Amino acid sequence: MKKIPVILDCDPGIDDAMMLTLAFARPELDIRLVTTEAGNLSQDKTTYNALSFLTYIKQDVEVARGLDAPMFRTLEVAEDIHGEGGLGNVKWAEPTLQASERSAVNAIRETLLSSDEPIIIVATGPLTNVAALLFAHPEVKPKIKMISWMGGAAVGGNMSTTAEFNAFVDPHAVELVFRSGLPIVMSGLDVTHKAYITLDEMVRLSKSGTPFAEKVAEMMKFYTFTQSQTPFHTPHFEEQIRVHDVCAVAYLVEPELFQGGDYFVEVELEGRLTAGSTIVDYVGKTGKAPNVKVLHTVNREGFIELFFSAVNTIGKQLV
Amino acid sequence: MKKIPVILDCDPGIDDAMMLTLAFARPELDIRLVTTEAGNLSQDKTTYNALSFLTYIKQDVEVARGLDAPMFRTLEVAEDIHGEGGLGNVKWAEPTLQASERSAVNAIRETLLSSDEPIIIVATGPLTNVAALLFAHPEVKPKIKMISWMGGAAVGGNMSTTAEFNAFVDPHAVELVFRSGLPIVMSGLDVTHKAYITLDEMVRLSKSGTPFAEKVAEMMKFYTFTQSQTPFHTPHFEEQIRVHDVCAVAYLVEPELFQGGDYFVEVELEGRLTAGSTIVDYVGKTGKAPNVKVLHTVNREGFIELFFSAVNTIGKQLV
Amino acid sequence: MKKIPVILDCDPGIDDAMMLTLAFARPELDIRLVTTEAGNLSQDKTTYNALSFLTYIKQDVEVARGLDAPMFRTLEVAEDIHGEGGLGNVKWAEPTLQASERSAVNAIRETLLSSDEPIIIVATGPLTNVAALLFAHPEVKPKIKMISWMGGAAVGGNMSTTAEFNAFVDPHAVELVFRSGLPIVMSGLDVTHKAYITLDEMVRLSKSGTPFAEKVAEMMKFYTFTQSQTPFHTPHFEEQIRVHDVCAVAYLVEPELFQGGDYFVEVELEGRLTAGSTIVDYVGKTGKAPNVKVLHTVNREGFIELFFSAVNTIGKQLV
Amino acid sequence: MKKIPVILDCDPGIDDAMMLTLAFARPELDIRLVTTEAGNLSQDKTTYNALSFLTYIKQDVEVARGLDAPMFRTLEVAEDIHGEGGLGNVKWAEPTLQASERSAVNAIRETLLSSDEPIIIVATGPLTNVAALLFAHPEVKPKIKMISWMGGAAVGGNMSTTAEFNAFVDPHAVELVFRSGLPIVMSGLDVTHKAYITLDEMVRLSKSGTPFAEKVAEMMKFYTFTQSQTPFHTPHFEEQIRVHDVCAVAYLVEPELFQGGDYFVEVELEGRLTAGSTIVDYVGKTGKAPNVKVLHTVNREGFIELFFSAVNTIGKQLV
């Protein structure tokens, strides 16, 4: 089988860990590199978490530490959502894996340039590393097949009323990536809010037979303490466990689970209250050519099956 | 019966005409003044439409012409939504009613100051007149009981991805009103998108037995050509006829049809892409005291009955 | 002699008091009204100061209290420049004059509308009152002959690097006035920085023979403690006593002392660091028609003579 | 003699060519690399001009082509100031020198990392290349001794009323550089407007005896057609020939010609009218630690002598 070469850029983070789970469970992916973003947590913590989780799931992969801060804005982390340690207060492993001597930007650049075939970048944090690379090194573009990003939202945010967290943290980075001319798939809140797991399903997962699945369920339950129901959310919002980042990999391995459309998207860089809003021109007002495929619909049952099966696969590998 | 004194500030506009229908159908309202805003159309056109529609429905009320343009932004009208003439290409009457010699700001100010009791202002356009009044004449505030405004949105816009039309046209005016310290009820898209009429119901209305109802139905059908279905809207969005402005009066006469909550709301005044977004702090991030009651839910059946009954009442008066 | 009818809108403030001195010393001016702005100090303090100073110089004129705060920005006062009380810690008189029952906006409006001839508005503070009036009441425009404003700067600010104080306090007000279509003369820092008095001249003034002149000199000396010399100012900047506001009246009574040109001027309303900058298009980049006469040059000797002579006139009237 | 290693990043441009003249005339400089910015002209033209001019003055140095466009803003060139070709319509040489195969960012990075000692970067265009490098590759910082930049202004701009050209073209790049923590010397308009050459001095230069000097004088005279006198400039502004960029090298070789101070400087990134203004906190309002040495004064005679002597040196080498 011809494998799909990928680079994973993430800020673990609960759902980033779940994204890693799906990615490393899938035989069709050839994971060349993992890089870390400051976002959900500081760069120190996301790098530690990547190393800790990958140590636990026994993956020997290069992990390159990314940039410490967004382009212009001050870093705002989300420890209320992910727990102070960032993985829902679940301890995975004391890392035996060590961070690479290469910076994320250098590692991604060299990995791309030395590859025979174009690589897909999966990004599930703020896009700081990716934007820095694309801006400083346009020469890598022919080696990037696609960027599959979890972030943004066409309608409604979660960090501010209008902005999604990853886009809010580093709006300038998102804008640079969106303007890059590369194929981009955006798994924003529009689709990730539909890719939820119920509490009952979570119980089923935790009882699925491996210690890993139990730990995963425990970590993910942390989420349910952090989202509040409001009249502006769909009913039962607070009981739905969203594993946003998983979508960015799921789209690679089972694209038929998703529906989306091609739109012109740009990012609000200014604004006192709205910076980081991703403005998806879904009614065609701007007349500008689409630059992003925005996912909006997911087959939830298929998605859960895909994810649970990945937890199962990794869980069994570890026994 | 003690009547409720009200001033109606509007930019007719299809749904403004429907708002006027409900207002003049209700015996418990004592309508002291109608004023016009530039918004859906130019000031010339909204004033003409107000005079034309009120002539048709035989209401003898002072109509005072408002300010010609928003505070800072250039006026953007919505002739694509309301028709070039603004009432869905339906002709009502050659006006016999004439515009007042008083400007809207002067007329509202003098009406308020000469009233024994506080008055409710119903505003269903951009808030330019109201903001000008409140800013230049804080002395009127004790005479304003409440401002019931159709405009804004907590989640998702209709003019831009994040901004509702009335707020988009004059964001500075909305901000001045929201900061005024007066009681404000905001019927934003959150609730007005739920206050729709189906095509079947529209057929029922048009056959309800008066020429007025027929003409109303004809005017409202124009809407169905102007809204497009997208994957980011609820299904059947394009077939639902929304009479947004009607909510602002409906809330006065049957408040029990609506649910809402008190929130801190402010307006994005800057931003390249997001100006006019009303930022409703529904998760309590700002820690600031609520300044606006934001409606989010409506009993649709009750709302339609209220509206249809008003059309009936006016229709019979005209026969 | 045909007198020139004027309204004085000010925020005393040391140089506002000097402006009042010149205005009331000149027989050719018919001062119909004095109104107060929040600016150098809170509205309470500027109104008190206006009443106190006018009581001292024995002028019986209507003083109408203005709006409490800028349109959108939070009021920032300049007590470091004018002293906590606002008149350089000089006590003038316990006011016997009382504030009008009319608000500044109402008083200006009614004064204008009841005048047979157009009136000149001299404004030497933020333009909040004037902007509120013009925005809410365009009907007064034919009764305004000209607005002579002290404020703004083509090159270099004093509140921020790019913004002058009065413009910084309420940029939106300045923009509304500049867009009004009325004839506007702007005495910005470009000219007022050239309208200074040396320390030696100040000594001469204080010894000119009246107690009033002594008190004036004492008040003005306060300024010399508040401005610092930097390499970006002209030499001896810190020893030059600027009576900025006086220019706005001086231009009315001896226009031949000044030179200026007609330019398109607009105001930065946004910007994290530059709000309130008045952008004078002196190289004609915008291609837009001039809307403001911007003064840039003054005959300093003539200006000082005019001012000293006014102090003398008032001083002798009081003996 | 221990030489000073430098990298020259420029956008020739008339005064960039003069900067190169001074740099290559000075034996104490060890020029490791020349890189080009899009700015005065498109990247194609600035690279061509660098190659053409360096060919003419017979310097064999690596010239690496830089990024094509500013970070976020659309490139605005200054062909009105520098001539369509960018060197005042003077033709230097058909380039025999060829552009490097390395991009500017890669060439600077590798030059820095392979150097035993820290290098000074002289930048006389927009800072796009330098910012991209610093943002993507913080690892190079220990190898940068100082950045000597021509750009910005404390008081008054030349592109807009408040912004200098290089800062206006790419404000985000300037901000990234200013925040980098590296030692920065800013030769802004404050000092470069004082580093002018009179028409008489230009005649003297052109007659100084080498064909090169004649060509230089011819090129520089182009400037005198492009600046207009206004009342907001110092007298004779339009006859003064400013070789702004030369200051950035002159400061390296004869720092005693200049005076400056350490200030906190930041860049306006937003604003409708003021983006790119460099806000020099020369009165200490922010309370923030200085991050830039801002030059404000120059010994003009010494400066001219330095520059003329360099023209002489190169001119004689070419004979």
Ligand SMILES: [Ca+2]
């Ligand atoms: Ca993430």
Ligand SMILES: [Ca+2]
């Ligand atoms: Ca309306």
Ligand SMILES: [Ca+2]
């Ligand atoms: Ca003043």
Ligand SMILES: [Ca+2]
């Ligand atoms: Ca240059």
